[in-house]
Amino acid sequence: MAKITPIKINDPLVGKWSASDGFSDVIVTISIESNEYHVSVIDSADDEVAEVYDVKVKDDALFFIVHWPTTGRFIKYQCHSLPNGNVGVNYTYSEQETWQKIET
Secondary structure (H helix, E strand, O other): OOOOOOOOOOOOOOEEEOOOOOOOOEEEEEEEEOOEEEEEEEEOOOOEEOEEEEEEEEOOEEEEEEEEOOOOEEEEEEEEEOOOOOEEEEEEEOOOOOOOOOOO
16 A cells, blocks of 8 residues: 655645756646646747646655656656755656668
């Protein structure tokens, strides 16, 4: 059974976030509505809105899955608040490549 983490009133994950390296155009917005987390994701370079699935909390971490329709890429995120007010993010993503035949 999953451990249920109650949502905090002043939750440090709530807000609008971007990667601190300055190379990503992705903006992630985390909010709380009706005592549930809501996540929206947009690529600010071209205004593409990602599809967000399976938003859930477990052991003080927020998990969600993002799908980019134009590329077909899926990204799984795990986010947790850091003491300095930032958010630590672990993610895995799908990639695409083309193979060429080198032997029959």
